[in-house]
Amino acid sequence: MAGISSDQQQQEKFAGLLLIAAAAAALLLANSGFAQGFHAILETKLGPPMPRFGAMSVHQWVADGLMAIFFLLIGLEVKREWYDGRLSTPAERRLPIIAAAAGMAVPALLYLMVVGFDPALIQGWAIPSATDIAFAVGVLALLGARANPAIKLLIVTIAIVDDVGAVIIIALVYTADLNVTAIGVAAVLLGCLAALNLFGVRRVWPYLIGFALLWFAMLASGIHATIAGVLAALTIPLGRGEARSPLKRLEHNIHPWVMFGVMPLFGMVSAGVHIGGLSELLQPLPLAILAGLFVGKQLGVFGSIWLTVRAGIAPKPDHTRWIELYGASVLCGIGFTMSLFIGALAFPQSPEAVEAAKLGALAGSLLSALFGFAVLRFVAPAIADAQEESEAQEIFGADQPGGKRS
Numbered sequence: 001m002a003g004i005s006s007d008q009q010q011q012e013k014f015a016g017l018l019l020i021a022a023a024a025a026a027l028l029l030a031n032s033g034f035a036q037g038f039h040a041i042l043e044t045k046l047g048p049p050m051p052r053f054g055a056m057s058v059h060q061w062v063a064d065g066l067m068a069i070f071f072l073l074i075g076l077e078v079k080r081e082w083y084d085g086r087l088s089t090p091a092e093r094r095l096p097i098i099a100a101a102a103g104m105a106v107p108a109l110l111y112l113m114v115v116g117f118d119p120a121l122i123q124g125w126a127i128p129s130a131t132d133i134a135f136a137v138g139v140l141a142l143l144g145a146r147a148n149p150a151i152k153l154l155i156v157t158i159a160i161v162d163d164v165g166a167v168i169i170i171a172l173v174y175t176a177d178l179n180v181t182a183i184g185v186a187a188v189l190l191g192c193l194a195a196l197n198l199f200g201v202r203r204v205w206p207y208l209i210g211f212a213l214l215w216f217a218m219l220a221s222g223i224h225a226t227i228a229g230v231l232a233a234l235t236i237p238l239g240r241g242e243a244r245s246p247l248k249r250l251e252h253n254i255h256p257w258v259m260f261g262v263m264p265l266f267g268m269v270s271a272g273v274h275i276g277g278l279s280e281l282l283q284p285l286p287l288a289i290l291a292g293l294f295v296g297k298q299l300g301v302f303g304s305i306w307l308t309v310r311a312g313i314a315p316k317p318d319h320t321r322w323i324e325l326y327g328a329s330v331l332c333g334i335g336f337t338m339s340l341f342i343g344a345l346a347f348p349q350s351p352e353a354v355e356a357a358k359l360g361a362l363a364g365s366l367l368s369a370l371f372g373f374a375v376l377r378f379v380a381p382a383i384a385d386a387q388e389e390s391e392a393q394e395i396f397g398a399d400q401p402g403g404k405r406s
Contacts, residue, residue: 026269215229
């Protein structure tokens, strides 16, 4: 992304690599002699009894607790981009919104087709609809100077819109029996957070206390508790054009903790699936997720971009080639974090289905990462070509064909 410092680029690269390493470590442990001990640690109960859960396991604290901070960061990013960033005008929103919507719909439809609309598996339709920002950015960082900044900007923007869709799906589809009293308490707390903003409270700590209370109420309500992160983020003052607003300070402060702490921990506790062989991957559920991520995502994202540009609805991003846009579309098939997360929500009563969903999500994300990397690695970025052309014009002149000066 243009304007990002080398330190930030290094942070993104290391965060992506750390996430990959955490997932690989979980896979190795789950397929080794330490598998039983590893899973026993994940199921260890910690802390006081919590609403609907009782004493929560290590896995639950990460998936339902720490991931709320991940969703808080997503909410902060979405609000900043929508009001003060690359989604702040209708023209800027058009292409990524269309691409993200198609990139969620096509994988979901392909998933349903592969599972044959099996009633026992229909609930997993949203698993291949997500894009993992950190993993995709990590792959792009590995490309170094060959990563076109315009492509990175497009992927991140699509992924942000994609995350909004995933949050809505989780809130509307993957909920337990609702506790009306807890929902009422959550609504009051959200109103209090909005009032803090309305009355000009600029300190961050009152919002963080409100966020913690809102998380507890949401945990009791039956709506997934991580949604509290997004709702709380929307109430924090942005200060349009202001460099040190409360929202931007909080986003800056929690970003490294999420990227280097929460996400690797989630990868570690969620990616540990036993791999029995190719026959397991070819079962309907994992195969449907793999097909949705690797085939459906690139069809949805690239197809919608091509149609949108050809129809004149939105322009093609500057300094990009179609082959680069295709590579970016393939990388959007890296679902990982959100796919694993939704997979656990989709089949709460079936540990076998959750494990099968993990296998499909990991295989689809890995294929998308490797193939997308290969496409972009062996294609010179269009922006680099433009720079070379500009340098050639300075040397040879461009007033006449062949570069001869007049």
